[in-house]
Amino acid sequence: MLELNKGVDILKEVGGLKTVDEAKALFKEKLDAANLAKISKIQTEDALVKIANAISMCQPDEVFIIDDTEADYKEVKRRSIATGEEKELAIKGHTIHFDLPQDQGRLVKQTLYIVNDDEETSSIAKTEPRAESLAYIQKYMKGIMKGLTMYISFLNRGPVGAKASIPAIMITSSTYVQTSGELLYRNVFSSFDAEVKRAGVFFTNCHSQGTNRAEDVPNARIYMDRSYMTTFSTFCTYAGNTLLLKKGNHRFACDWAVYQRTGVELSEHMFLTGLKGPNGRKTYFAGAAPSGCGKTTTAMVGTDFIGDDLCQMWIAEDGSVRGINPECGIFGIVEDVNYEGDPFLMKRLREEGTEVIFSNLLVDENLKPRWVGDGEPAPAKGINFQGEWTPGKKNAEGKDIPMSHANARCTLRNIAIDNYNAVDAEDPNGVEVKVVTYSGRDSDTMPPVWVAKSMDHGVAIGASIVSAATATEVGKTGVNREPWANAPFIPGPLGDYMDAQFKFFNNSKLAKKPIMAGLNYFLTEGARGGEGKKLLGEKKDVKVWLGWLELRANNDVNAIETPIGFIPEYADLKKLFEGINKPYSEELYVKHFSFYVDNIISRLELQKEAYSKDIKIPGRIFEIYDAQIKELQALKAKYGSVVTPAQLIENAK
Numbered sequence: 001m002l003e004l005n006k007g008v009d010i011l012k013e014v015g016g017l018k019t020v021d022e023a024k025a026l027f028k029e030k031l032d033a034a035n036l037a038k039i040s041k042i043q044t045e046d047a048l049v050k051i052a053n054a055i056s057m058c059q060p061d062e063v064f065i066i067d068d069t070e071a072d073y074k075e076v077k078r079r080s081i082a083t084g085e086e087k088e089l090a091i092k093g094h095t096i097h098f099d100l101p102q103d104q105g106r107l108v109k110q111t112l113y114i115v116n117d118d119e120e121t122s123s124i125a126k127t128e129p130r131a132e133s134l135a136y137i138q139k140y141m142k143g144i145m146k147g148l149t150m151y152i153s154f155l156n157r158g159p160v161g162a163k164a165s166i167p168a169i170m171i172t173s174s175t176y177v178q179t180s181g182e183l184l185y186r187n188v189f190s191s192f193d194a195e196v197k198r199a200g201v202f203f204t205n206c207h208s209q210g211t212n213r214a215e216d217v218p219n220a221r222i223y224m225d226r227s228y229m230t231t232f233s234t235f236c237t238y239a240g241n242t243l244l245l246k247k248g249n250h251r252f253a254c255d256w257a258v259y260q261r262t263g264v265e266l267s268e269h270m271f272l273t274g275l276k277g278p279n280g281r282k283t284y285f286a287g288a289a290p291s292g293c294g295k296t297t298t299a300m301v302g303t304d305f306i307g308d309d310l311c312q313m314w315i316a317e318d319g320s321v322r323g324i325n326p327e328c329g330i331f332g333i334v335e336d337v338n339y340e341g342d343p344f345l346m347k348r349l350r351e352e353g354t355e356v357i358f359s360n361l362l363v364d365e366n367l368k369p370r371w372v373g374d375g376e377p378a379p380a381k382g383i384n385f386q387g388e389w390t391p392g393k394k395n396a397e398g399k400d401i402p403m404s405h406a407n408a409r410c411t412l413r414n415i416a417i418d419n420y421n422a423v424d425a426e427d428p429n430g431v432e433v434k435v436v437t438y439s440g441r442d443s444d445t446m447p448p449v450w451v452a453k454s455m456d457h458g459v460a461i462g463a464s465i466v467s468a469a470t471a472t473e474v475g476k477t478g479v480n481r482e483p484w485a486n487a488p489f490i491p492g493p494l495g496d497y498m499d500a501q502f503k504f505f506n507n508s509k510l511a512k513k514p515i516m517a518g519l520n521y522f523l524t525e526g527a528r529g530g531e532g533k534k535l536l537g538e539k540k541d542v543k544v545w546l547g548w549l550e551l552r553a554n555n556d557v558n559a560i561e562t563p564i565g566f567i568p569e570y571a572d573l574k575k576l577f578e579g580i581n582k583p584y585s586e587e588l589y590v591k592h593f594s595f596y597v598d599n600i601i602s603r604l605e606l607q608k609e610a611y612s613k614d615i616k617i618p619g620r621i622f623e624i625y626d627a628q629i630k631e632l633q634a635l636k637a638k639y640g641s642v643v644t645p646a647q648l649i650e651n652a653k
Contacts, residue, residue, distance in 0.1 A: 001259055002119070002226060002227075002255055002258075002259045002491075002492060003116075003119075003227065004227055004228075004229070005227060005228060006116055006227045007116045007130045007227055008130060008131075008134060009228050010114065010130070010133060010134050010137055010225060010228070010230070010232075011050060011053045011054065011057065011204070011206065011225075011228070011230055011232075012049070012050075012053050013134060014053070014056075014057045014134070014137055014138050014141065014142060015052065015053025015054065015055075015056035015057040016053070016056055017049060017052050017053050017056055018049075019049070020045040020048050020049055022049075022052065023048045023049045023051070023052030023053075024048070024052075026052045026055060026056060027039055027048075027052065027055075030055055030063055031063050031065070035063055035064060035065045038065040038067050038189075039051070039065050041189075041190075042154070042192060042193065043193045044192065044193050044196050044202070046202075047169060047192070047196070047202060047204075050169065050204045050230070051152060051169065051171070054150070054152075054171045054204075054206045055150060057137075057141055057142055057206075058141060058142075058143070058144050058145035058150060058171075058173070058206070058208060059142070059143045059144075059145055059146050060145035060146070060148055060149055060150035060173065061145075061146065061147055061148060061149065062148075062149040062150070063149070063150045063152065064076070064149055064150065064151050064152070065152050066151060066152060066153040066154075066178070066182075066187070066189070067187075067189040067190075068187040068188065068189040068190055073179075073182050073187075076151060076175055076178050076179055076182075077175075077179050079149075079175050080095075080175030080176055080178075080179050081095065083175060085097060085174060085175045085176040085237075086175070086176055086179070086357060087363075088367075089358070089363065089367045089368070089369060090366055090367040090368055091350075091351070091352055091356075092352050093352065093353075093354060093355040093356065094355070094356045094357075094358065094369070095355075095356070095357050095358070096357075096358045096359070096361070096363055096369060097176045097237075097357055097358070097359045097360075098359065098360060098385060099236075099237050099238045099359060099360055099385075100212070100213075100214050100217060100236075100237070101214070101385060101386060102214055102217040103217050103220070103236045103237060103238045103241065104238055104360050104385060104405050104407055105238065105240065105407045106238075106240045106241060106247075107217075107220055107222060107236065107238075107241055108126075108488070109126070110220050110221055110222060111126060111221075111222040111224075111241070112126050112127060112128045112133070112221065112222070112223055112224070113125055113126065113127045113128070113223075113224050113225075113226060113251075113491055114127075114128060114130050114133040114223050114224065114225040114226070114227075115127045115128070115129065115130065115226070116130055116227060117129065117130075119226070119227075120492060120493050120496075120615070120616075121491060121492060121493065122487070122490050122491060122492060122493055122494055122497075123493070123494065123613070123614050123615070124487060124488070124494075125490075125491060128223075133223055133225075136221060136223075137223070137232055140210075140219065140221075140234055140235075141206075141208070141232065141234060144173075144208040144210050144234060145173045145208050148173040148208070149173060150171060150172075150173055151170075151171070151172055151173070151174075151175065151178040152169065152170070152171050153169070153170045153178065153181060153182065153187060153189070154167065154168075154169060154170075154187065154188055154189045154192040155167070155168050155169075155170055155181060155182075155185035155186060155187060155188060155245055156168070156185060156186040156187075156188040156195055157185065157203075157245060157249060157253065157312075157326035157327070158186075158312055158324045158325070158326045159186070159324055159425070159426045159427065159428050160186065160188060160191055160195060160428065161195075161198065161428035162312075162324045162427075162428040162429075162430060163265075163314050163316075163322075163428075163430075164265055164267075164312035164313070164314050164324060164430075165195065165198075165199065165312070165324065165326070165428075166199050166201060166202065166203060166249070166252075166253060166256070166326075167188060167192055167195040167196055167199060167202045167203075168185075168202060168203040168204070168205060168245050168249055169202065169203070169204045169205065170185075170205050170244070170245055171204070171205060171206045171207065172205075172206075172207040172208065172242065173207070173208040173209060174207065174208075174209050174237055174242065176237060176239075176357070177207060177237065177239065177242045177243055179357065180239050180243055180331070180357055180411050181243055181245060183329040183355065183357065183411050183412060183413050184243065184245070184246070184327050184328065184329035184330075184331060184411065185245055185326075185327060185328065185329070186328055201229065201256060201260075202229075203229050203230070203231075203245070203248075203249045203252050204228075204229065204230040204231070205230070205231045205233075205244035205245060205248060205249065206230070206231065206232050206233070207231075207232075207233040207234070207242045207244060208233075208234060209234075209235065209236060209237045209242070210234060210235050212235075212237065216235040217235055217236060219234070219235055220233075220234055220235035220236045220241070221233070221234055221235075222236070222241050222242075222244075222248070224248055224251050224252070224491065226251075226252065226255055226491050229252045229255075231244040231248040231249070233248075238359075239331055239359070239409070239411070240331075243331070246309075246310075246327070246331065247488075247489055250267065250269070250310055250326075250489050251489045251490075251491050252491075253267035253312065253326070254267045254486070254489055254490050254491060254492075254497070255491050255492060257312075257500065258490075258492060258496055258497055258500045259492070259496070261314075262500050262503060263500065263503035263504050263507050264314060264315050264504070264507065264509075265312070265313065265314045265315075265504075266312070266313045266314075266500070266501070266504055267310075267311075267312055267313075268286065268288060268310070268311045268312075268313065268484065268486060269288055269289075269290075269309070269310060269311075269484070269485045269486040269489060270286045270287050270288045270295075270309075270310065270311035270436075270485075271285070271286070271287045271289075271295050271296070271298055271299035271306075271307060271308050271309065271311070272284065272285070272286050272299070272306040272307045272311045272323050272324075272325050272431070272433075273285055273287075273298070273299045273300075273301070273302030273304065273305050273306055273307075274302050274303060274304030274305070274306065274421060274424070274431065275301070275302050275303055275304070275546055275547065275550050276303040276304070277547075277550045277551065277554060277556075278551075278556070281554065282303070282304060283434050283435060283550045283553055283554065284304070284306070284323065284431045284432055284433050284434060284435070285302070285433070285434075285435040285436075285437060285546065285549070285550075286311045286313065286323050286433045286435070286436050286437070287299070287435075287436070287437035287438070287439065287519070288436075288437065288438045288439070288462060288465070288484055288485040288486065289438075289439045289440065289465075289467075289485050289519075290440055290441070290465070290467040290482045290485045291333070292333060292406075292407075293439060293440055293441050293467055293485075293521075293522075294439070294521055294539075294542070295308060295309065295485075296308040296309075296330065296332045296333065296342075296345075297341060297342060297539055297542060298439075298519075298542050298546070300342055300344055300345055300417075300419070301542050301543045301546055302419065302546075303419060304419065304421040304424060305344070305414070305417060305419045305420045305421065306323075306324075306325050306414075306420075306421060306424060306425045306431065307325025307326075307327055307414070307425070308330055308332060309327065309330075309331070310325065310326045310327060311323050311324070311325060311326075312324050312325075312326055313430075313433060314430070315504070315507055315509050315510050316429070316430070316432075318511070318512070319509055319510060319511025319512050320432045320433075320511070320512040321432065321433040321434075321436075321510065321512070321514055322429065322430035322431065322432060322433065323430050323431055323432075323433045324425075324430045324431075325414075325425060327414075328413060328414055328415070328425070328426075329411060329412060329413045329414055330345075330410065330411065330412055330414060330417075331409055331410075331411045332345070332409060332410055332411075333406075333407060333408070333409060334349070334358070334361060334371045334374070334404070334408050334409060334410050335371055335372050335373050335404065335406055335407075335408060336372070336373030337349070337371070337373065337374065337410075338373060338374055338375035339375055340375065340539070340540075341539035341540065342539075344417050344418050344419050345410075345417065347418065348412055348416050348417060349369070349410055353416065354412055354413065354415075354416030355412060355413070355416075356410055356411065356412045357410070357411040357412070358408070358409070358410050358411075359408060359409045359410075359411070360384075360385040360404065360405040360407065360408040360409065361384065361385070361403070361404035361405065361408035362379070362382040362383065362384035362385075362389060362403045362404050363382055363383050363384070364379040364381070364382040365379070365380075365381065365382065370382065370403055370404065371403060371404035371408055372402050372403050372404050372406070378391055378403055379403075382403075384401075384403060384404060384405075385404065385405040385408070386401050389401060389403065391403075432512070433514050434512075434514050434515070434553045434554075435514055435515055435516075435517065435549050435550070435553045436458065436462075436514050436515070436516045436517070437516075437517045437518070437519050437549070438461045438462045438464075438465050438484065438485065438516075438517070438518055438519070439465070439485075439518065439519035439520055439521065440465040440466050440467035440482050440485065440520075440522075441466075441467040441522045442466055442467075442520045442522055442523070443522050443523065443524045443526075443527055443533070444523070444524065444526075444527035444596070444599055445520075445527075445596065445599040445600055445602075445603050446518055446520045446523075446564075446600070446603075447520065447523075447567055447592055447593045447595075448519065448520055448521065448523065448537065448541070448545055448592050448593075449517060449518065449519055449520075449545040449548060449549065449567070449568065450517060450518050450562070450564060450565040450566060450567050451515050451516070451517045451549070451552055451559065451565050451566040451567075452515070452516040452517065452518075452565050453561075453565055453566070455505035455506055455513060455516065456502065456505075456506070456620060456624060457516070457565060457624060458505060458515075458516025458517075459498070459501045459502055459505060459516075459621075460621060460624045460625070461516060461517070461518045461565075462483065462484040462501065462516075463483050463484065463498060463501075463607065463611075463621060464483070464603070464604070464607050465481070465482045465483060465484065465485055466480065466481055466482060466603070466606075467480060467482040467485070481606075481607070481610055483498075484497075484501075493614065493615050493616045494611075494614050494616075494617065495614060495615055495616025495617040495618065496616055498617060498618055498621060499616070499618050502618055502620060514553070515549065515552060515553045517549055517552075517565075518565070519545055521535070521537060521541070521542065521545075522535060523535065523536045523537070523591075523592065524536065527596070528591040528592075528594070528596075529591065536588070536591060536592060537592075540580050540582070541577075541580075541582075543576075543579075543580055544573060544576040544577055544579075544580060544584075547576045547579070548568050548572060548573060548576060551572070552566070557569070557572045558572075560645065560648050560649050560652060561652040562595065562648050562651075562652070563628050563631030563632045563635060564600065564628055564632075567593050567645070567648070568593070570586055570589045570645070573589060574589075589645065590644055590645060593645045593648075594642055594643060594644050594645065595632075595635070595642070595643040595648065596641065596642055597632050597633075597635060597636040597641050597642070597643060598636070598641050600632055601629055601632050601633070601636075604625045604628055604629050604632075605629070607625060608622060608625050608626075635648075635651060638651065639651070
């Protein structure tokens with residue numbers, strides 16, 4: 001069990017202020033009349049003490065309290081352009097930001113949980129004792145904002161009034177971080193106190209890039225203090241390391257759901273999107289996938305898009321699972337985003353009408369943003385994440401420098417996207433989640449789609465995600481286990497998190513159970529009897545797999561029962577492929593849905609072995625794996641190591 005408010009409160013220790021009276025005295029000393037008037041409207045005493053200690057610690061030359069007026073936001077944007085943190089592009093409202101070359105992905109080796117001596121954490125979490133973190137923050141954050149302005153905003157992770165929304169304070173010296181935050185989250189300056197009272201909690205985030213020099217990046221740290229739900233970030237500007245309401249606070253939200261809302265709430269690394277079925281019926285999906293594994297593309301396939309990255313879920317009074325997007329914007333990877341695969345998003349990236357902040361891609365001579373896979377011929381030259389660029393330019397190791405960084409991003413408000421359902425997205429009651437999906441990057445094992453036999457088997461699908469490492473994570477390579485696509489953001493033992501999953505999906509109050517499913521877009525020709533790494537599918541196939549799940553969730557199609565779950569029948573998929581004007585042969589269906597039994601058994605054995613080394617893992621997961629392995633072995637004994645859909649049908653009779 002996570003114990004809150006335990007150990008030294010580092011922000012208070014370094015800042016030196018203990019009471020709200022001391023905080024108010026500091027505000028009178030450091031803030032001008034306009035900002036003093038704004039901070040006086042905030043009544044949550046704990047928040048005032050935290051803000052005052054951040055000022056005392058960082059020692060900025062100026063403090064700018066950002067309220068929920070358009071004027072304040074425009075002033076921060078003006079400053080961001082004036083200082084060069086953002087530069088204007090050809091399309092009105094579009095800007096470019098470049099991070100340092102060493103700071104263009106999550107600094108996973110420098111991202112640490114601050115822990116107390118007896119605190120249990122995830123086996124894959126990187127931790128640091130509280131005393132060491134305190135020493136670092138005293139050394140590097142004391143005075144880190146000298147010569148800079150501190151920007152303070154009051155934001156909400158979710159719609160105002162929603163059961164699972166949590167307010168947060170964002171403190172930064174970077175105008176780029178601040179403008180990005182305003183695009184991604186709801187400014188609740190006027191309702192912050194009410195939201196804190198409703199939620200019973202708020203998060204605090206303190207960041208400064210300091211002098212923003214390459215030589216400082218090795219000293220960068222991204223800290224999460226679980227006990228005080230406070231983050232600290234230094235010497236970096238990449239939003240994944242600095243926009244701490246996102247993955248930093250997602251970690252705290254995971255803790256809150258696991259330990260304070262056990263069995264009734266979940267905090268997930270999931271998209272949230274709706275898909276219209278027959279007769280205009282609308283079905284909402286929540287889907288987990290690691291970064292760079294098609295999560296945004298999948299979300300955008302929906303007719304009623306809500307969010308592409310994070311999802312807070314709870315069991316409502318009517319027995320349904322309800323979901324909200326903590327964000328109201330997108331911080332999305334742009335590589336391979338083009339009109340063919342992502343028409344809704346591309347419209348916003350190539351036309352006037354909304355504010356967009358690009359990062360770490362290429363800007364050509366016409367101030368047009370360009371990226372790998374944008375569907376257009378490469379320009380003759382431009383400025384990109386490494387400086388001046390021409391096709392064929394080499395790096396220090398003699399390798400070609402791509403037009404854009406593989407983790408180049410775009411940040412914009414969801415409201416600008418044509419398929420965004422703003423009414424449902426802002427509804428404090430959330431949307432009913434009827435389908436929960438899990439996917440990764442799996443080239444040779446699982447079929448494109450399958451549905452769990454039960455809630456417990458659905459939890460096992462989530463626990464069994466694997467994925468290739470992506471450019472999102474600096475320094476990581478190879479294929480990794482990615483439980484629930486959320487493992488990097490689960491602070492406590494995976495056993496606690498898994499137990500919370502079992503308790504949530506088996507809660508007696510859950511009367512309207514969603515279906516739970518696996519998705520896999522990354523099967524290759526070479527893994528299915530052919531040659532090479534070419535994928536068996538393409539982006540537009542996603543609509544078919546989701547379309548079948550929509551039908552299955554509403555009991556409109558039958559399915560083939562297998563040891564790992566239910567798979568589609570050929571006739572249903574053929575009809576769905578016709579709906580996207582694409583032929584779907586029975587030969588391809590057989591490649592997609594034949595079981596390569598040895599591969600599946602090996603995958604399950606891999607998970608068993610890995611979880612056996614962790615602590616507090618519920619025994620139920622091993623029971624599920626063992627039962628599936630036993631059935632698969634029987635299937636192999638009957639049909640051999642490759643089992644076709646026809647044989648699966650025969651076996652199920």
